[in-house]
Amino acid sequence: MLASVYRRFGPPGVLRVEDVAPPEAQRGCCRVRVTACALNPKDVLVRSGRMRWLTGERFPRIPGYDLAGTLLTAAGDLPAGTPVFGMVDSHQGRACAQEVVIPVAQIAAAPEGLTAIDAASVPLAALTALQALRDHLRVRKGDRVLINGASGGVGTLAIQLAAILGAHVTGVCSGRNTDRVTALGADAVVDYTQTDVTTLTGFDAVFDVFGSLPWPSASAPLTRRGRYCTTIVRPAFLARGALARIGLHRAHFVHVRSRRADLDSIRELIERGHLRPVVDRVWPLTEARAAHAYLETRRARGKVVLSLP
Numbered sequence: 001m002l003a004s005v006y007r008r009f010g011p012p013g014v015l016r017v018e019d020v021a022p023p024e025a026q027r028g029c030c031r032v033r034v035t036a037c038a039l040n041p042k043d044v045l046v047r048s049g050r051m052r053w054l055t056g057e058r059f060p061r062i063p064g065y066d067l068a069g070t071l072l073t074a075a076g077d078l079p080a081g082t083p084v085f086g087m088v089d090s091h092q093g094r095a096c097a098q099e100v101v102i103p104v105a106q107i108a109a110a111p112e113g114l115t116a117i118d119a120a121s122v123p124l125a126a127l128t129a130l131q132a133l134r135d136h137l138r139v140r141k142g143d144r145v146l147i148n149g150a151s152g153g154v155g156t157l158a159i160q161l162a163a164i165l166g167a168h169v170t171g172v173c174s175g176r177n178t179d180r181v182t183a184l185g186a187d188a189v190v191d192y193t194q195t196d197v198t199t200l201t202g203f204d205a206v207f208d209v210f211g212s213l214p215w216p217s218a219s220a221p222l223t224r225r226g227r228y229c230t231t232i233v234r235p236a237f238l239a240r241g242a243l244a245r246i247g248l249h250r251a252h253f254v255h256v257r258s259r260r261a262d263l264d265s266i267r268e269l270i271e272r273g274h275l276r277p278v279v280d281r282v283w284p285l286t287e288a289r290a291a292h293a294y295l296e297t298r299r300a301r302g303k304v305v306l307s308l309p
């Protein structure tokens with residue numbers, strides 16, 4: 001099978017397209033013929049070696065966590081041939097390949113009417129946004145929610161999901177993206193190049209998607225009982241995160257998990273027309289280097305996706 005492969009950590013230039021052996025079958029897993037795979041900042045972190053303390057140094061490696069394709073083997077109640085989407089829940093990736101073996105619990109039927117490109121763009125970003133807003137920030141109808149990093153892969157879905165939960169949503173992005181963030185459903189948009197976000201006030205929840213609003217400066221825009229959630233793990237957060245889980249701290253860290261039930265909820269929102277994928281650019285697998293380099297600019301407006309032959 002063809003796959004995006006690298007044999008040492010480094011810049012996008014370490015990536016090659018190679019013909020490699022398909023993955024072996026595993027208990028509790030299904031086999032998917034992948035037709036599209038989205039990239040995430042985690043792919044960049046792992047490929048560059050910045051997460052080697054977690055991933056180890058085994059090579060060759062195949063990037064990719066987000067995928068859409070067709071089941072080659074049954075997955076629980078889903079028969080072979082079903083179009084699926086999902087997220088590999090590990091630091092090993094392996095979704096940027098024509099075949100992937102993935103736990104049955106980490107895929108779901110793909111939203112009807114969506115292309116594989118759009119479906120692949122959804123899982124990791126939507127699961128992160130859903131789990132942060134619903135589970136950590138417990139966003140309710142009428143809450144005032146601030147989303148920092150509103151125009152990227154996670155932010156474009158977080159804006160929509162916060163609006164679906166009934167919140168009054170303020171998105172933070174640079175001036176070039178304000179119209180896009182408004183079109184996604186934000187009630188207000190703040191250009192961080194013009195306004196110091198820490199001078200804002202009155203928010204019930206702050207979701208720091210981008211990571212430029214660390215606690216405790218992020219507490220300034222919050223009301224006295226307001227909640228905060230970040231995507232970026234910092235050493236001080238390991239202790240705070242543990243306290244937050246038992247309700248003794250209002251600063252949370254979201255660590256996205258791949259769950260069939262959440263993927264099903266996301267599929268329903270898409271099929272009902274409430275949530276729409278936001279794809280910025282698509283490259284063929286052979287141009288994975290260009291896709292990684294673009295994602296590394298931190299200027300993507302939505303998701304970066306690879307199509308597989």
Ligand SMILES: NC(=O)c1ccc[n+]([C@@H]2O[C@H](COP(=O)([O-])OP(=O)(O)OC[C@H]3O[C@@H](n4cnc5c(N)ncnc54)[C@H](OP(=O)(O)O)[C@@H]3O)[C@@H](O)[C@H]2O)c1
Pocket residue numbers: 040041042124125128148149150151152153154155172173174175176177192209210211212230231232233254255256295298299300301302
């Ligand atoms: N913990 C987890 O489980 C988890 C899960 C998913 C993602 N993450 C992390 O979350 C972060 C965001 O992921 P992503 O996929 O959304 O990234 P992304 O798509 O690469 O984000 C790109 C966006 O960031 C915006 N941006 C750049 N500089 C900014 C700044 N100073 N302030 C606010 N926004 C800024 C850009 O908007 P402008 O061009 O308008 O500036 C661009 O639209 C990454 O660090 C990722 O590793 C963690």
